[in-house]
Amino acid sequence: MTAHTDAMSGMRMGLANALAAAMPCLITTVIVLVAWEVAVEVTGVPAYIIPAPSRIWAALISGNASLGYHTAITAFEALAGFVIGSAFGALLGIVFAYSPLVARSLMPYVIASNTIPVVAIAPIIMLWFGSGIGAKVAVTAFLSFFPLALNMMKGLQSYDRTVMEVFHVAAATPLQRFFKMRLPSALPYVFVGLKLNVTFSVIGAIVSEFVQSDRGLGFVIMTAYRTLNMPRLWAAMLASALLGILLFVLVAAAERWLIPWHSSMRDNS
Amino acid sequence: MTATSPLLSFSGIDVVFPGGGTAAVTALKNISLDIKAGEFVSLIGPSGCGKSTLLRVAADLIGPSAGVVRIDGRPPDEMRRQREIGFVFQDAALLEWRRILANVALPLELQGVARDERLARARALLDLVGIAGFENAWPRQLSGGMRQRAAIARAMSTSPRVMLMDEPFGALDQITRDRLNLELSRIAEREAMTVVFVTHSIQEAVFLSDRVVVMTPRPGRITRVIDVDLPHPRQLDMRGTERFIELCQLGERLLSEGFDDSAH
Ligand SMILES: Nc1ncnc2c1ncn2[C@@H]1O[C@H](COP(=O)(O)OP(=O)(O)OP(=O)(O)O)[C@@H](O)[C@H]1O
């Protein structure tokens, strides 16, 4: 049996397993939705308290002031900020890993900045960057920056000491050490950071839209709240959750593709 | 270099590790040892007697506090840069993120050997160490013995003049270990490898070696060198012969004497 057929059957197994694993959750979802719809119908709870799933769905797909447009705006803000913040965070992490002095000087700020709530920092950043989309991107970039710097640093320090000695005996150059050993060892950590960041970046984008905006899911949520349009509010909530899940799945797919040795190892355990 | 001069020579090697707060540790004291080209030499001795340290000095992983190491008349760092040193660790230390073939080809890749050439060489080596067919496996899919085979192939990839092996089979079960001993012995003979091999097993040392160097700790030094006059090629059933048992008993006695000495 070759490793190739192993991988193929592994993939088929993976799909079947994923379906089997998702089944209980799917069934529960259907049951909950039906019960919810019936309960709203029977008790006559007004829609501004709890809207029925059918009304949320209608609000979700209604063509008028389409949620799709606002979701796309928020998705762009989240994704752009995530990419920019993660890229700069990765660079800072590399500097930290190679210069303990810089790491020691800046680490307290990095840790402190991680504890600042996004609702507190968003208005400040938006004062600097204006009220456009760029300002929201800046907020989400800020959120991604430090977590990735920390994970990149930890990852670059996580290499196996014996493997380092193998590279030494083989007379590897510093660049070879970085690209062929330390960076690959760091990737699992980097993806831990990226998966956290991608979820937070959706939150960051929405929160900064709360502060000031005329489009995006945060804007929809605020206006729906003010006008007590609950089905639309719930639909926006659902859209933001789906957006978060979608971005997370994209990062997870990138992880599987980039570090197959690692993600498949976790499957087996 | 004349034919009789040693390929690997240690003369007057001291290694002292600064204690950093506690007392400094003298890992090796005045070690002198000459190893000829094509010779298989084992180092044996209780834990802490400096076997690994001696190998690490030869591989330029640490510098000696005193004394001189020469490989073919040159300092170890020069030979290391020329990829003339192979090192096999107790832990196979394969790169998890590379398939086996790419792992074995790593030293050639670092050296800048063209892709086709290095992969062809790596394939030949996988064949030599008996794991042909696992080119595309991930390291974690291999058993401990197979991983060690891959590590040996990797160390051999640049055809180094000197092969240093630090308890490469220490973590393996007895049957796997016997097999690998036999195969290593074959490969070393066929390739005329010069090997320094660290082990805790006197049987393994006698089976593989032309000479067994017995060491004692605190400070690490050589007590005796046993010449192994068993015929080549070595066979597993040799281990039942009188001479083999005699040599093992001699080794064991020297080892326990070393313990008594240090207890005084
Ligand atoms: N990097 C180091 N720093 C400080 N002391 C060290 C270092 N490496 C080894 N030593 C000390 O040097 C001595 C010899 O160590 P070494 O690892 O060479 O022993 P060994 O014979 O290989 O032992 P083992 O059989 O357990 O592998 C030990 O006392 C050890 O504690």
Ligand SMILES: [Mg+2]
């Ligand atoms: Mg050791």
